[in-house]
Amino acid sequence: MLSTVEMSRLTMAGSSDNLDEALRLCANLGNVHIKPYSGSTDGISVGTPHPDADDVSTLLAKVRSVNSVLRCSNKEGPMSSKKVKDAISGKFPAKVDSITEVIAKKSDAEAEISKLTERVAILTTIAPLNLPVELMTEIASVDVYLGETSKASKATQVFGELSSRVEMHVAENVIAVACQGKDAAEVQMALGELGAKSIQIPSGKGKPSKLLEQASKDIDILEKTVADCDSEMQTWSQSNGRMLMAVQEHLERESEILTGHTLCATSAHAFALEAWLPTSEADKARSVFSKVSSHLTIEAFVDDHHGHGHDDEHGHETEYPPIEYDTLAATRHASLLTNLVGRPKYGTIDPTSIIAFTFPIFYGLILGDAGYGLVIMLLALFLKSKIGHDPVGATASRILMNMGIATFIVGVLTAEAFGFVIEKWDAFVWLYEPMYSGTKYALQDTVFIEWFGLSHTYLPFHRAGGALQDYILLSIYVGCAHLLVGFIIGFINVFKAHGIVPAFFEKGSWLMILIGGSGHILRFITDSSYDTFEGSMWSYTVIAGVVCLIIGLAVYEGFGWLGGLIMGPIETFGLLANTLSYLRIMAVGVAGVKIAEIGNEMGFHGMADSISSGDYIFAIALFFLWIGVQVFALALGLLSPSIHAIRLHFVEWMGKFHDGSGEEFKPLGGRSLHVEGH
Structure with a gap:
C-alpha cells in the first residue's frame, strides 16, 4: 500500500527471426516495459520497424x-x-x-x-457609396483608396485644393478617393489626418449591395x-x-509492437533486449519467453547502493526500475495528485494512499460547510454521469466526491450550511443539543486543555466565533503532525537507501527540531511561567537537532562545514515557516465563512426584511444578490481550498521526503480499455 510494485530486470537474446514473436509476446503479457537500446557497438544497431x-x-x-x-x-x-x-x-x-x-x-x-x-463586413461598410466595385479595381491609370472614419464630414476641408485633382465620394463614414499616382502620397496623408481606417477593396463586379446579397446567399x-x-x-x-x-x-x-524493433539491439542474425516487469510475473514470463530466446535472465532488482556519494565516486548512477503504483483500489484515485509532482523514486515510500485521506480532510477543514458539501457531491455525481466512462474522468469525479463528503462532515460538526449557523434551527435541534451536551465538558481536566490550550474544542465547533483561537491552534497542531509524518517517511527512505547514520543526521535532525520546537512553543503558549529562552528538554532538543542538521548538511549533503554552519540555522527557520503555513487552514476557512455570512446578512436577511415591509421589488433584487454571493462563495470554495490543500501537500509536506524522479511504467502495447482478448 505504501510501496510500489517490485520490479525485476529481464534480459533476453535470440535469433532475429524470433524478434517479431518476442515483441508480440511482450505485448500479450501486458506487463513488460522495454528499455530503449542506446549503445554503440560495431555490428550491433537499433532495429528497424516491421x-x-x-x-x-x-x-x-x-x-x-x-x-x-x-x-x-x-x-x-x-x-x-x-x-x-x-x-x-x-x-x-x-x-x-x-x-x-x-x-x-x-x-x-x-x-x-x-x-x-469578412467580405460581407467590407461590402456592408462600402455599400452607402453605391459605386460599382469594378470601377475601383479595374482602372489601371488611377489609384483608389477606401477609408472609414468618424470625421468623414470634414473630408472636403482636409483635402482642400487637392479635391480639385482627385475624385472623392463620401457617404456616411466612408470615403472613396481616386487619384493619379503623383497625388497618391498627398491623398494618404489627408486620409491619415482624418484618422481613416483603410478598407481593402473587395473583388467582383457590380454594386456592393448586389454583391452583398450574393455573399449572404x-x-x-x-x-x-x-x-x-x-x-x-x-x-x-x-x-x-x-x-x-x-x-x-x-x-x-x-x-507499438511493429515499431518495437527500434527499442532492441539487433545484428545480422540476433536480437537482444532489456526490460522491466513485475517480480510477481517473473515465472510466467520465463515460461513464455523461453520459446523465443536462446538467452534469458530475470533477476529481481536489488539496490545495493548504501553509501552516500556512491554514484559520484564511481562516475555512474544507479538505474532504477520504472514505477507502477501498488495502492489499494480505494485509494488509487489519489495517484492523479501524486503524478502532478512526479512518481516516487523506486524503493521509497509511496504517499498516494496517505494523500487519498489527508487531501480531502484538509479541503474539508478549510471549506467546512454542509450545504456546499452537498452541492459538491451532486456536482461529482453529475461529472461521473458525463465523463465517468473515461479513466481520468472517473478519477476526477471520485476525488471531487471525497472532497464533498469531507466538506459535508466538517460542516455538520461546525453547524454551518451555506454560511448559516444551523445549530438553533428547529429542524436540527435534535442533532445539536445532544452533540453539545455530550462534548461540552468532554475535554475538561484533560491534557487537551492543560497542555494544548483547547478550551473551546467541543461540538458544534464555531470556528469563526468562540472557537477561533482553538481553530488557530488546531491548524498548527495538524501542521506539526503532518510534517512529523513527512519527516518519518523521509527518515525511512534515507535509512533504506543509505543506512541509519545518514538517516539520523539528514532526517532525524529535523525530527528533533520539529518535536523540540513544537514542545517549546507549546509550553510558552500554555504556561505563563515559561520564558522564551527557557532551558528545558524541548529547547535542548532543538539545539541538538540543529547541531545534527549542520553535520548532516556538511557531511552527507555535500555543503561542507562552512555551508553547513550557514545553512543549518537558516533552514531551521524555514521549518518554522512551513509549520506556520498550515495557518492557511484557519485563515482561508474563516474568510470563506465571513464571505457567505456577509452575503446572508445583506441578501437573505435583507430580502426577508423587504418582504416584511412590502417592498417586493427590492426583495427580488436582494434575492439575486444573495444567490450571486452564494454562487461566488461556492466557486471560490471549489478553487481556493483546493489550491491551499494541494500546496500544503506538495510544498510543505512532500518536500520533506518525496523525490518525484520515478519513471512511469509503460508496458509494450499499452493497457487495454476498449478491446478485450488481446
Whole structure:
C-alpha cells in the first residue's frame, strides 16, 4: 500500500527471426516495459520497424484525426479483439475514409464562411457609396483608396485644393478617393489626418449591395452544408464511435509492437533486449519467453547502493526500475495528485494512499460547510454521469466526491450550511443539543486543555466565533503532525537507501527540531511561567537537532562545514515557516465563512426584511444578490481550498521526503480499455 510494485530486470537474446514473436509476446503479457537500446557497438544497431508498420501508422493517423474531431466515447465497455480485427480487415477503413471526407467538407465550408463573413463586413461598410466595385479595381491609370472614419464630414476641408485633382465620394463614414499616382502620397496623408481606417477593396463586379446579397446567399448555403455535415458526423459517431475507440486502441497497440524493433539491439542474425516487469510475473514470463530466446535472465532488482556519494565516486548512477503504483483500489484515485509532482523514486515510500485521506480532510477543514458539501457531491455525481466512462474522468469525479463528503462532515460538526449557523434551527435541534451536551465538558481536566490550550474544542465547533483561537491552534497542531509524518517517511527512505547514520543526521535532525520546537512553543503558549529562552528538554532538543542538521548538511549533503554552519540555522527557520503555513487552514476557512455570512446578512436577511415591509421589488433584487454571493462563495470554495490543500501537500509536506524522479511504467502495447482478448 505504501510501496510500489517490485520490479525485476529481464534480459533476453535470440535469433532475429524470433524478434517479431518476442515483441508480440511482450505485448500479450501486458506487463513488460522495454528499455530503449542506446549503445554503440560495431555490428550491433537499433532495429528497424516491421514492414507492416507504415500501413498501420497510416490508418492510425486517420483514426486519430477523426476521433480528435468527433471526440467519440465508449460507455458500453470493451469489444472483443476478434470483432475489432474483423472490422479493420472489412469495411471500417472505408467508413473512416468517408467520414474523413465529410469532416474535410465541413472544414472547407467553415473556412469559406469565414472569408465570406469578412467580405460581407467590407461590402456592408462600402455599400452607402453605391459605386460599382469594378470601377475601383479595374482602372489601371488611377489609384483608389477606401477609408472609414468618424470625421468623414470634414473630408472636403482636409483635402482642400487637392479635391480639385482627385475624385472623392463620401457617404456616411466612408470615403472613396481616386487619384493619379503623383497625388497618391498627398491623398494618404489627408486620409491619415482624418484618422481613416483603410478598407481593402473587395473583388467582383457590380454594386456592393448586389454583391452583398450574393455573399449572404452563399453563406446560407454553406451554413446548411455545415449543418448537414454536423448531422452526418453525429449519426456516424453514434453508430461507429465505440468501434472507432476500439480500433484506435488496437492500432496503437499494433503500432507499438511493429515499431518495437527500434527499442532492441539487433545484428545480422540476433536480437537482444532489456526490460522491466513485475517480480510477481517473473515465472510466467520465463515460461513464455523461453520459446523465443536462446538467452534469458530475470533477476529481481536489488539496490545495493548504501553509501552516500556512491554514484559520484564511481562516475555512474544507479538505474532504477520504472514505477507502477501498488495502492489499494480505494485509494488509487489519489495517484492523479501524486503524478502532478512526479512518481516516487523506486524503493521509497509511496504517499498516494496517505494523500487519498489527508487531501480531502484538509479541503474539508478549510471549506467546512454542509450545504456546499452537498452541492459538491451532486456536482461529482453529475461529472461521473458525463465523463465517468473515461479513466481520468472517473478519477476526477471520485476525488471531487471525497472532497464533498469531507466538506459535508466538517460542516455538520461546525453547524454551518451555506454560511448559516444551523445549530438553533428547529429542524436540527435534535442533532445539536445532544452533540453539545455530550462534548461540552468532554475535554475538561484533560491534557487537551492543560497542555494544548483547547478550551473551546467541543461540538458544534464555531470556528469563526468562540472557537477561533482553538481553530488557530488546531491548524498548527495538524501542521506539526503532518510534517512529523513527512519527516518519518523521509527518515525511512534515507535509512533504506543509505543506512541509519545518514538517516539520523539528514532526517532525524529535523525530527528533533520539529518535536523540540513544537514542545517549546507549546509550553510558552500554555504556561505563563515559561520564558522564551527557557532551558528545558524541548529547547535542548532543538539545539541538538540543529547541531545534527549542520553535520548532516556538511557531511552527507555535500555543503561542507562552512555551508553547513550557514545553512543549518537558516533552514531551521524555514521549518518554522512551513509549520506556520498550515495557518492557511484557519485563515482561508474563516474568510470563506465571513464571505457567505456577509452575503446572508445583506441578501437573505435583507430580502426577508423587504418582504416584511412590502417592498417586493427590492426583495427580488436582494434575492439575486444573495444567490450571486452564494454562487461566488461556492466557486471560490471549489478553487481556493483546493489550491491551499494541494500546496500544503506538495510544498510543505512532500518536500520533506518525496523525490518525484520515478519513471512511469509503460508496458509494450499499452493497457487495454476498449478491446478485450488481446
